[in-house]
Amino acid sequence: MVDFLLAAAGFVLLMVALGLVRILRGPGDADRMMAAQLLGTGGIAVLLMLGAATGVAAMVDVALTLALLAAFSSIAYVRAADAALPHEGGAERDP
Amino acid sequence: MTGVLFNVALAVLVLGLAVWTIIAREAFAAVVGFIAYGLLLTLVWVQLQGIDVALTEAAIGGGLTGVLLIGAAARLRGIEAAPGAERPRNSLYWMAGAVSAAVTAVLVICVLALPDPAPTLAHEVALNIVDTGVANPITAVLLAFRPMDTLLEAIVLVFALIGVWSLAPDDSWGGRPGPVQQSDPNGILAYAARILPPLGIVIGIYIFWTGADYPGGKFQGATILAAMWLLLMMAGLSEAPPISRGWLRVGLVAGPLVFIAIGFIGVLTAGDFFGYPQGLAKPLIVAIELALMPSLTLVLGLLMVGAPQRVAKL
Amino acid sequence: MNAATLFGLCAAALAGLGLFGLIVNPHPLRKILAFNVFGTAVFLLIGAIARRGAAAGMGGDPVPQALLITGIVVAFSATAIAVALLLRLFDVTGRVSLAEDATADVQAPPGEA
Amino acid sequence: MSHVLDLLTVVAVAAGGFFFFAGTVGLLRFPDVLTRLHALTKADNLGLGLVVLGLLLQVDSVLAGLKLACVWLLVLVSAGSVSQLIACRARRSAQGR
Numbered sequence: 067m068v069d070f071l072l073a074a075a076g077f078v079l080l081m082v083a084l085g086l087v088r089i090l091r092g093p094g095d096a097d098r099m100m101a102a103q104l105l106g107t108g109g110i111a112v113l114l115m116l117g118a119a120t121g122v123a124a125m126v127d128v129a130l131t132l133a134l135l136a137a138f139s140s141i142a143y144v145r146a147a148d149a150a151l152p153h154e155g156g157a158e159r160d161p
Numbered sequence: 162m163t164g165v166l167f168n169v170a171l172a173v174l175v176l177g178l179a180v181w182t183i184i185a186r187e188a189f190a191a192v193v194g195f196i197a198y199g200l201l202l203t204l205v206w207v208q209l210q211g212i213d214v215a216l217t218e219a220a221i222g223g224g225l226t227g228v229l230l231i232g233a234a235a236r237l238r239g240i241e242a243a244p245g246a247e248r249p250r251n252s253l254y255w256m257a258g259a260v261s262a263a264v265t266a267v268l269v270i271c272v273l274a275l276p277d278p279a280p281t282l283a284h285e286v287a288l289n290i291v292d293t294g295v296a297n298p299i300t301a302v303l304l305a306f307r308p309m310d311t312l313l314e315a316i317v318l319v320f321a322l323i324g325v326w327s328l329a330p331d332d333s334w335g336g337r338p339g340p341v342q343q344s345d346p347n348g349i350l351a352y353a354a355r356i357l358p359p360l361g362i363v364i365g366i367y368i369f370w371t372g373a374d375y376p377g378g379k380f381q382g383a384t385i386l387a388a389m390w391l392l393l394m395m396a397g398l399s400e401a402p403p404i405s406r407g408w409l410r411v412g413l414v415a416g417p418l419v420f421i422a423i424g425f426i427g428v429l430t431a432g433d434f435f436g437y438p439q440g441l442a443k444p445l446i447v448a449i450e451l452a453l454m455p456s457l458t459l460v461l462g463l464l465m466v467g468a469p470q471r472v473a474k475l
Numbered sequence: 476m477n478a479a480t481l482f483g484l485c486a487a488a489l490a491g492l493g494l495f496g497l498i499v500n501p502h503p504l505r506k507i508l509a510f511n512v513f514g515t516a517v518f519l520l521i522g523a524i525a526r527r528g529a530a531a532g533m534g535g536d537p538v539p540q541a542l543l544i545t546g547i548v549v550a551f552s553a554t555a556i557a558v559a560l561l562l563r564l565f566d567v568t569g570r571v572s573l574a575e576d577a578t579a580d581v582q583a584p585p586g587e588a
Numbered sequence: 589m590s591h592v593l594d595l596l597t598v599v600a601v602a603a604g605g606f607f608f609f610a611g612t613v614g615l616l617r618f619p620d621v622l623t624r625l626h627a628l629t630k631a632d633n634l635g636l637g638l639v640v641l642g643l644l645l646q647v648d649s650v651l652a653g654l655k656l657a658c659v660w661l662l663v664l665v666s667a668g669s670v671s672q673l674i675a676c677r678a679r680r681s682a683q684g685r
Contacts, residue, residue, distance in 0.1 A: 067597070069163055070598060070601075072163040072164060072167060073163055074602065074604075074605050074639075076166060076170065077605050077608075077609075078604075078605055078608045078635075079167070079170060079171070079174075079204075080170065081605070081608045081609050081611075082608060082612060082631075083174050084612050084616065085611070085615045086174075086178070086197060087616060088615055088616065089190065089193050089197065090181065092190065094621060094678075094681075095189055095193075096621050096674050096677060096678050097621060098189070098190055098193040099674065100615060100624060100625060100628050100674065101193070101615065102193050102196050102200070103632070103667065103670060104612065104631055104632075105197045105200055105201070106200055106223070107631060107632045107635070107636050107663060107667065108631070108635075109200045109201070109203065109204060111608065111635065111639045112204060113203075113207065114639060114640065114643055114659065115601070115639065115643070116204075118643050118646055122212065123375075123652060124212045124375050124376040125207060125212065125215075126652065126655045126659070127367075127368060127375075127376065127377060127655070128203065128215045128216050128219050128376075129659050130364055130659055130662070131216055131219040131220050131224075131368065131385060132200070132219045132223055133658075133659045133662040133663050133666070134224075134357070134364060134385060134388065134662055134666070135220060135223055135224030135225075135385070135388055136200065136223060136224070136663075137666035137667060137669070137670045138224050138228050138388060138392070139196050139224075139231050140670040140674065141228075141392070141395060141669075141670060141673065142231045142232050142235075142395070143231050144350075144670075144673040144676075144677050145232075145350075146231065146235030146236060147238075147677060147681075149235075149236075149340065168478050168481055168482070169481065172481055172482060172484075175485060176485060176489065179489050179492050179493070179512050180492060182496070182508055182512055183492050183495065183500070183505075183508075183512065188502055188504045188505055191508055192508065195511065198512070198515075202519075205482055205519065205522075206522065208478050208482070209479065209523065209525070209526045209535065210526055210529065210534025210535045211525065211535055211540050211543065212534075213540060213541075213544060214518075214522065214540055214547070217543075217544045217547045217548070221548065221551045222515075222547065225551060226511070226551055226554055229554060229555060230504070230507070230554075230558065232558075233504055233558045233561060233562060234504060236562065237504060237571055253498070254499055256498075257494075257495050257498035258495060260494065260498070261491040261492070261494045261495040264490055264491050264494055265488055268486070268487035268491075269484060269487045272483035272484055272487055272520070272523065273480075275483075275527060279524070279527035279528045279536075280528065281527075281528030281529070281530045281536045282528070282536055282537070282538045283528055283529065283530040283535075283536050283537060284530055284531050286531070286533070286537050286538065287532070287533070298537035299537050299541045301537070302538050302540075302541035303541045303544065303545075306538070307538070307542075310541075310545050314549055317549055317552060318548065318549075318552050321552035321553070321556050322552075324556045325556055325559040349669050349672040349673055350669065350673060352669060353666060353669035353670075356665050357662070357665060357666060360658070360662060364658075378544075380544060464551075464552060464555040467555075467559050467562065468559050468563065470566075
């Protein structure tokens, strides 16, 4: 079980790392942010699996913190990008 | 074996992202690379058995620093400071490369030549931790064995905030910090800002409270609370208070002042600055943490918002 | 190779990278990033040393680990000041440059500055 | 009994890993922002959700289980909102600029 969870953690890490190619290629800012977002979620999954494999319960707390905060930079990006376009007045609208 | 492979993959990824952060052509792409780098560092700390450090890195490196840098990068978008004249000369590249390579080489030699068995204070900590009443060795070090570091850190944070505020234009001094946030109260961001903070506050206080016995503590908890406050401000549901408010200034310095006062109580009762009287160590440590928590939350939140920019209505 | 040595070597490489970026990148925001990479390299080095000091049932030497937490928070406050300085520079001069003559041709401050 | 649970964990975690794989492939191969966003949310919601589900079968206390579920809930709310925001942003920059 421990080996399986470690291997699964490694697999997920590898997958989200491949997704990082989007940071290199872009083309838009949104694509880059999405790659960071995927890495955040993948990082949470890896932490949970490592925690279960090693039996360190506190790793779930680290995952909780990441789950709360990992989306913040994407939110900051959307806010700042909206504010940078003057003709929209920075207001967001629902679709 | 799986563990070693995992670590090697992690190290390669961290290095790759660092290279990207340094060489990327656009500042924005470099910042996103740095955010990913911060997230991966959290995993590195876990692998180095520093769960407390991982928590701090997740909260600060993965959260707040990213928000700060993304905000700046998006604001400076399109204003890449790359007029041809400013590109460094080739000789500078070679010199910088040589110096950096030399630093790396020296550090590699140092890492490989570290003494074996490694010197450690873990035994002393294990021996003396019983007197403090807390079970998390990191908290014991931060608040009982080396409280001066923690005190100065709290003061440095307040000084940093004063430094940020002092960048305000003259007519904005005393006003509300940060740009005007306007957004739709029924928008998606406002929705997230109503759902997340209640959960976030519970988690922040949990991380703070569990810090006495398990990984966690006031810095991590305060960072989470500050992030929740920041979310409310970004969604336009709340505004930063004007920096001239009396309660705000009292709140900012209350934590460090209580910390110093408890240090002086130590002089009177135990004959030493920060000496805790026998049996009272745990209550005093909890008192310091409770006093520091709100101040740290205020300082961290306001550091994120930046200097006052709007003309103050005094 | 154990984790401490591996990440110690990784930290050595990161320190060189950060230093290089700090010197050659003209953009101030890039300098802040490079300085942060350099800072994390130092933290990682201390973390590797702390890991080697594992004893008495602890995963690492708690004293350097506690110093690391202090260091990360202080590095964050320094970054916040640097970013605020940079944005103020942009507000006043309308450009982002550390060159000596950058203030020689001050443009009108953009927007609401 | 524990063998059955272990087997279920393996199945759920492997399925979660598959969705991370699918999310990455989509992020790399799909042609525009909105379709890539679609792939990303599969990894966010289903990938992490299945991993959490698998690990839930292994927990030994109620608190640990609650924390695991809470992680998933938080990611659902924050990643869901963020993808909406990014989609709005992408649509507007396609129209506006």
